[in-house]
Amino acid sequence: MLPEEKTGILGWGSYIPRWRIDLKEIADLWGFNPEQPEELAVLEKSVAGVDEDAVTMGWEAALNALKRAGINPGEIGAVWFGTESKPYAVKPSATIIAEALGITPKTMASDWEFACRAASEAIRVAIGAVASGLVKYALVIGSDTAQANPGDVLEFTASSAATALIIGPRDEAAAFFEASASFVTDTPDFWRRDHSRYPLHGEAFTGEPAYFKHIVGAVKLLFEKTGLKPEDFDYAVFHQPNGTFPIRVARMLGIPREKVLPGLVTPYIGNSYNSSALIGLSKILDEAKPGQRILLAPFGSGAGADAYSIVVTERVLERQSKALKVEDYLKRKHLISYAKYAKNRRLINRIV
Amino acid sequence: MKISIPPSWRNRVARYRLTATKCRDCGRTLYPPSEVCRVCGSRNVEEVELINEKAKLVTWTIIYSAMDGFEDRKPVILGVVETVESKARILAPLTDILPEELKAGLLMEPVLRRISEEGEVGLIHYGVAYRPLIKP
Ligand SMILES: [Zn+2]
Numbered sequence: 001m002l003p004e005e006k007t008g009i010l011g012w013g014s015y016i017p018r019w020r021i022d023l024k025e026i027a028d029l030w031g032f033n034p035e036q037p038e039e040l041a042v043l044e045k046s047v048a049g050v051d052e053d054a055v056t057m058g059w060e061a062a063l064n065a066l067k068r069a070g071i072n073p074g075e076i077g078a079v080w081f082g083t084e085s086k087p088y089a090v091k092p093s094a095t096i097i098a099e100a101l102g103i104t105p106k107t108m109a110s111d112w113e114f115a116c117r118a119a120s121e122a123i124r125v126a127i128g129a130v131a132s133g134l135v136k137y138a139l140v141i142g143s144d145t146a147q148a149n150p151g152d153v154l155e156f157t158a159s160s161a162a163t164a165l166i167i168g169p170r171d172e173a174a175a176f177f178e179a180s181a182s183f184v185t186d187t188p189d190f191w192r193r194d195h196s197r198y199p200l201h202g203e204a205f206t207g208e209p210a211y212f213k214h215i216v217g218a219v220k221l222l223f224e225k226t227g228l229k230p231e232d233f234d235y236a237v238f239h240q241p242n243g244t245f246p247i248r249v250a251r252m253l254g255i256p257r258e259k260v261l262p263g264l265v266t267p268y269i270g271n272s273y274n275s276s277a278l279i280g281l282s283k284i285l286d287e288a289k290p291g292q293r294i295l296l297a298p299f300g301s302g303a304g305a306d307a308y309s310i311v312v313t314e315r316v317l318e319r320q321s322k323a324l325k326v327e328d329y330l331k332r333k334h335l336i337s338y339a340k341y342a343k344n345r346r347l348i349n350r351i352v
Numbered sequence: 353m354k355i356s357i358p359p360s361w362r363n364r365v366a367r368y369r370l371t372a373t374k375c376r377d378c379g380r381t382l383y384p385p386s387e388v389c390r391v392c393g394s395r396n397v398e399e400v401e402l403i404n405e406k407a408k409l410v411t412w413t414i415i416y417s418a419m420d421g422f423e424d425r426k427p428v429i430l431g432v433v434e435t436v437e438s439k440a441r442i443l444a445p446l447t448d449i450l451p452e453e454l455k456a457g458l459l460m461e462p463v464l465r466r467i468s469e470e471g472e473v474g475l476i477h478y479g480v481a482y483r484p485l486i487k488p
Contacts, residue, residue: 049465051466
């Protein structure tokens with residue numbers, strides 16, 4: 001028996017800010033080809049409000065996950081927060097959320113960093129911690145208010161959202177893990193140095209040598225480990241930097257786009273980094289039926305990917321309506337101007 | 353605006369989870385919490401948390417000349433809400449709402465937000481704001 005098989009997802013939840021910007025505004029302001037948003041297959045992106053950050057968004061996602069799991073917060077033994085937009089450079093975000101949700105003090109709590117994949121590595125470690133009995137439940141949160149240099153092509157997609165999972169014993173789970181695998185190399189596709197406000201990216205590195213190589217690598221490892229084939233999965237959800245990469249990587253793996261579309265959220269909100277693949281999983285769990293199998297493959301620059309096989313149980317049905325769904329947040333939207341977006345995301349320099 | 357760390361830190365749980373006190377004698381729930389019931393003077397009070405309760409918008413004010421540190425939030429909207437079951441009245445910032453959407457009786461829910469921060473290098477203070485209830 002693999003350690004993964006002893007564990008599962010008890011609760012899941014996401015959060016998307018109310019504010020959106022139409023990408024045509026970004027294309028117009030910076031003089032991009034007006035077709036650029038359609039080429040990326042992203043139409044709007046979510047923008048956190050002036051009083052929001054990765055902590056506040058992560059709190060709401062975690063609260064939704066707790067409502068679904070129906071457990072006592074005090075029994076959570078690990079709060080692991082994956083982000084690349086920590087409100088404090090030094091001071092854990094995880095402790096703020098743990099305190100606010102009543103999980104403190106008998107718990108581990110820390111922030112993880114691996115570009116968009118930090119929360120995914122935390123999921124694999126949470127599986128190990130639960131399977132070994134070190135903790136009963138673990139709360140993993142992926143939350144980002146993604147930054148992009150104004151005028152950089154990344155600005156079209158860098159967005160804000162959060163997703164949280166409560167991982168615990170399989171016999172309490174709404175979906176259990178069958179197996180998982182990781183694939184990591186030193187690849188300079190995207191980085192941000194200390195004291196630099198915005199990340200940079202190696203133009204030629206972002207596609208083939210980074211995203212595609214690592215996701216295909218991790219998923220093939222998972223297939224080898226389990227003997228599962230593309231046709232065994234009902235859904236596939238990948239890291240979603242734009243609306244086209246997930247469809248392309250699925251095709252490379254022999255997975256039809258119909259299995260990718262239900263978890264594809266980026267066209268409506270952009271790339272929410274640590275929540276990017278996980279919000280797709282969250283949306284699928286909002287709608288999934290018992291017995292269905294989900295392939296989850298997050299990716300993070302620098303670079304690495306993970307692949308998980310997840311099987312939905314009958315408990316999913318009673319938990320789907322216990323908290324707001326991804327669709328509820330997708331529907332709650334109000335378009336703002338580039339000027340308001342720039343103010344909200346502090347792209348305008350003021351003396352304070 | 354600099355907030356001294358000890359009082360802010362001592363009150364953090366009350367601010368994160370909306371800790372209030374319910375009077376066992378007159379039944380009123382009061383926020384912020386207090387060891388003595390501010391209605392009947394009884395000391396027979398218990399702590400309750402209001403973070404899971406919806407509330408109705410009672411009244412509000414729109415502040416166009418906000419104090420230092422709140423310039424990027426103007427206009428600041430402060431509201432008084434009444435929790436639906438415990439009938440506690442709470443003064444709190446309103447968020448995710450446009451001035452033209454304000455309406456008495458609007459159903460609201462509490463959310464954790466950045467309430468204030470001490471410039472670019474000081475502490476960030478988190479607390480509860482109310483936003484219009486998101487209906488499934
Ligand atoms: Zn009283």
